[in-house]
Amino acid sequence: MVGTMDVLERATGFLWRNARLLEPALFAHQFLNGSAGHVRDVIRAYRNADGGLGHALEPDIRAPTSQPLHIEVALRALLSAGIRDVELARGACDFLAGVAHADGSVPIDLPSMLDYPRAAHWAERDPPGDSPNPTAALAGLLLYQGVSHPWLDRAVAWCWERLEAPITEAHAIRSALVFLEFAEDRPRAEALALKAARQAYTARYFKAEPGAGSYGITPLQLASTPDAVGRAAFPDTLLAAHLDDLLAAQAEDGGWPIAWTPPGPGAAAEWRGLATLEALTCLRAYGRL
Secondary structure: OOOHHHHHHHHHHHHHHHOOOHHHHHHHHHHOOOOHHHHHHHHHOOEOOOOOEOOOOOOOEOOOOOOHHHHHHHHHHHHHOOOOOHHHHHHHHHHHHHHOOOOOOOOOOOHHHHHOOEOHHHOOOOOOOOOOOOHHHHHHHHHHHOOOOHHHHHHHHHHHHHOOOOOOEHHHHHHHHHHHHHOOOHHHHHHHHHHHHHHHHHOEOEOOOOOOOOOOEOHHHHOOOOOOOOHHHOOHHHHHHHHHHHHHOOOOOOOOOOOOOOOOHHHHHHHHHHHHHHHHHHHHHOOOO
């Protein structure tokens, strides 16, 4: 069996060799006592004048223009580094207010995406719908930031109402759980989180069984830490099997693979850097590193 130090050393080498600037900055902060300020500076480099974030921060959408998913990636990075940047968060709220529907929900993509290279699954815009993805994740991450904004108030109200209804897709469940991790009404949030997480077993794109193969959202992506809000929906044996599989999935080059085709080799390297950091963070959270 490969030792956990070897796992970490090989992953470290992969990140230094292949990843974009953001993931090594996060890795240095999380594993090497590196500067949180450096993480903040890197994220701020992706900002646009409209208050949003762009420049392929979500690697499958190569648009430099601001996109909701680019903002989500930035906010997730701030969270993972324990950074609260109210000025950046308020600018993101201003941008999202300008693209939101009347009820406060946000489309997952914007028309400017179509002007730039993108992965095949983004060949066309997603049709309008009431999916919690990405509104719930954005609202939850902005609640963590501690920002106040009229649009955020509308988005939070929309999330509470929408999450009472069934959720049938795993990415949407993941977004819902981010909101419920930071929502202020804890008893209500915890009850809804358990309900949402349990719906994963019948949701599209949920990968209940470990092992290589088709793309899917795993239980570890819905409960990436032992104290995650939806953790109780997944038995210890299931999470242990996925942790074993995650450890075994490390490639010869030290990084973790991805199960879809990005729009180019640069995007593939960026995604693998992100996947590698996520794998290390999850393994450490569950005591596997």
